[in-house]
Amino acid sequence: MxxxxxxxxxxxxxxxxxxxxxxxxxxxxxxxxxxxxxxxxxxxxxxxxxxxxxxxxxxxxxxxxxxxxxxxxxxxxxxxxxxxxxxxxxxxxxxxxxxxxxxxxxxxxxxxxxxxxxxxxxxxxxxxPLAGGTALRAVDALGELDGRVLLVHAAAGGVGSLAVQIAVARGARVIGTASERNHEFLRSLGAEPVAHGAGLAERVLALAGGPVDAVADFVGGQLETTLAVLRPDGPHVSVADDSVVEHGGRIIWVRVDGAETARLAELARSGALRxxxxxxxxxxxxxxxxxxxxxxxxxxxxxxxxxx
The missing domain is CATH 3.90.180.10 (Medium-chain alcohol dehydrogenases, catalytic domain)
Incomplete structure (x- = not known):
């Protein structure tokens, strides 16, 4: 072959x-x-x-x-x-x-x-499977999100865009970082876009009206911003920055799990995940x-x- x-x-x-x-x-x-x-x-x-x-x-x-x-x-x-x-x-x-x-x-x-x-x-x-499994494990790890504000770093990427949709389906208000060219895409997923780069923490706090309830980092290097905008003891996860563990966060690594993949497939079949x-x-x-x-x-x- x-x-x-x-x-x-x-x-x-x-x-x-x-x-x-x-x-x-x-x-x-x-x-x-x-x-x-x-x-x-x-x-x-x-x-x-x-x-x-x-x-x-x-x-x-x-x-x-x-x-x-x-x-x-x-x-x-x-x-x-x-x-x-x-x-x-x-x-x-x-x-x-x-x-x-x-x-x-x-x-x-x-x-x-x-x-x-x-x-x-x-x-x-x-x-x-891989991107969706990572997104699903990350959102699961953040706990109850209904009515809460979630910040997603790199929200327009392969993993971030799936995490946005899963969180929105669970009732979260999602703020997502992305370049300007991807802002309309994030809006189409149900997120409120914010430009990354210098001054990000201030922009997030202004848009959220105060600290956010949870943070998911799908790019790495965002710990300073995460800690600046997250409410005390709020859950946060990363797929790329081991140092989050030292600050109460959790590293996410997808597992081989057909049942988890079946959950993703059902979300996609129902239209909740694109x-x-x-x-x-x-x-x-x-x-x-x-x-x-x-x-x-x-x-x-x-x-x-x-x-x-």
């Missing part, structure tokens, strides 16, 4: 190639998925750059990618949850980085997989997608279509 691979770490993100590789082996309790779409997340290029080597082992050559949507084409022994022909999505992270989702087929443990609602396109389904697609690429465009993701200026999800 065809897959994107790299043979070594590269901070310059050089060395990606499309090659013929061996078909995935199918272990008991797993499903083989024909990949219709797989989305890019910042963790994908950070792993390739070697930034996560102290956290997870890479077995070269690496096929990158952790998000997938596709069709079940085979099931392993004792896998009654799924049948051939099922349309599914999954956060397919494994214990080592090796056989990822930027390929024509991928084997995934059944506990990571959820059924894809017919209402979702392949691109939307592929963009949901996945914004920024751009799609074929396998030979993964390098371009990584570089676009690395800019940090992408609104919504970058999606790989292996069959294009």
């Amino acid at each position: 065809r897959a994107v691979v790299y043979d070594r770490y590269s901070p310059e993100l050089e060395g990606l190639a499309v090659r013929e590789v061996a078909e995935p082996k199918l272990f008991a309790g797993s499903v083989l998925i024909e990949v219709r779409a797989a989305s890019v997340n910042p963790v994908d290029w950070k792993i390739m750059a070697g930034y996560l080597d102290g956290m997870i082992d890479a077995r070269f050559p690496v096929i990158p990618g952790w998000d997938v949507a596709g069709v079940v084409v085979a099931v392993g022994a004792d896998t009654p949850e799924f049948r051939v022909g099922d349309e599914v999505l999954a956060y397919a992270r494994k214990e080592t980085v090796s056989a990822g989702t930027f390929a024509e087929r991928v084997a995934v443990p059944a506990e990571a997989v959820a059924l894809k609602p017919a209402e979702l396109s392949w691109e939307q389904a592929a963009g949901l 996945v914004e697609i920024a751009e799609t690429f074929g396998l030979d465009g993964v390098g371009d997608a990584f570089r676009a993701s690395r800019t940090g200026r992408t609104r919504g999800k970058l999606v790989i279509l292996p069959q294009r």
Whole structure:
């Protein structure tokens, strides 16, 4: 089968190639998925750059990618949850980085997989698991939000835009930081936009009419602002700044959890959650997608279509 691979770490993100590789082996309790779409997340290029080597082992050559949507084409022994022909999505992270989702087929443990609602396109389904799981865990960690004011840093990004929608659906008043060009987008999600940069704390306090009740940081480097605008003992979380723990906050890292992915899929099916697609690429465009993701200026999800 065809897959994107790299043979070594590269901070310059050089060395990606499309090659013929061996078909995935199918272990008991797993499903083989024909990949219709797989989305890019910042963790994908950070792993390739070697930034996560102290956290997870890479077995070269690496096929990158952790998000997938596709069709079940085979099931392993004792896998009654799924049948051939099922349309599914999954956060397919494994214990080592090796056989990822930027390929024509991928084997995934059944506990990571959820059924894809017919209402979702392949691109939307592929963009949901990692970013949506991160957003859902972050919002869950903040506790009761109905009638409360939540500040979301980087609200227009792949994770932030999903967190905004989940929080709005729970009755929160959401203030979201973003560049001016994304303010209308945030309004369409139900958030009140505010420009990031110098003077952010003052702008947030003025818009909120005082301290906010909770903060979710999806970019990092925002702790000073968070503490300046958050009410005493208010909950706050970050996906990118370990130092929040020293100030009563919590670090969020998504887990492999098919039940959680199914919750996201139901939110999307019901219309409470919309996945914004920024751009799609074929396998030979993964390098371009990584570089676009690395800019940090992408609104919504970058999606790989292996069959294009």
